[in-house]
Amino acid sequence: MKTTHRWLSIVEGCLLVALGIHLLQASHLLISGTAGLGLVLIQVTNLSFGQLFFLLNLPFYLLAWWTLGPGFTLRTFFAIALLSLLSELMSRFMVLTIHPLLASALGGLLVGFGLILLFRHQASLGGLNILAVYLERRFNWHASITLLIGDLGILILALALLTPSQVLASLLAFMALTSVVKRYHRPPAWAVPKPAGAG
Template identity: 40%
Template sequence: MTQTPAPHTHLEDAQAFVLGTAMCALGVTMLTHLGLVTGQTAGLAVLLSYATGLSFGIVFFAVNLPFYWLAWVKMGPRFTIKSFVCVAAVSVMAEMFPRWIVFDQLDPVLGALLIGAVIGLGLIVLFRHGASLGGIGVLALLLQEKTGFRAGYTQLIFDLCLFAAAFAVIAPRLVLFSLGGAVVANLIIATNHRPDRYTGR
């Protein structure tokens, strides 16, 4: 007989939010150091920050604001509040980490793959505790819940459109490196966050 898993406690959620957001912020720190982009709303924020010169943290927080209404209506207040907290945490950490972490050498190809892995794992931690980093992640989780279409695949489609736009902002080789990292991130999510397996409560 299959037992229903117990919901996460507040303490378990808290440690997961710290870990997941820190991993994503670390990925963004490596990403911006190399001048690469990533997928989802974070990628859109990175691209806009490159194009405008504005801070990633501020842009990332701002571009997520329109999605909170959708999250509140479709996913509920608990999910929305958790996601808001996680977006705010990544925004702050992404501003602070470059002051504490300096890369003397980071190969762009290896860096892109590591960035994809770190961000992908960070997102899984958040997803499994009922949160996201807002934006396209909200849409992706909603589609997975309603249709079974995997969240990672929805994000991958969005990413392809985002990377097409990136060719107008950064060098083509950097776009290709970034695309490799995004594929890694989304495959990790698609493989490990599935409606027929553990998705968290």
């Protein structure tokens, strides 16, 4: 039952993230991390977001395997592959017209809640998320801090490729995502320091 719950939650998290990214992509906006980098690079390559997202994450599997273990790595690989597939399906079969500000707010919230589901079930969407989970496990550094730093890097890169209005709207998505993760994500028990004298 526990295993079924975990994998079902990972699938649900990927669905939320895929829908959030699809909303953002429909308005030519960005989000943080490797997904954000993929949304930037589709502006300058012939690859789809799903293809780019899958390829960009390949180097991070070694970090995940060495630092977070094979179980985490396999769940993350599954989540990345599923998100890439869902993104391809949504881009082909779901046509959206949505105001950029609404897409930004909803997209950021959906991606944020999707990430929480993945984090709570020992998985991630690779790239910066792997680093975020690793830093939380190793140094009890809240995942939202790492994601915020990554957001700033993506925004700087976006300034060269997007209009100022697109960058500002994307900033709303970044803020929504970070706010959701910071308020609702709770580090697992092994990441919380024990009080002095506790067994």
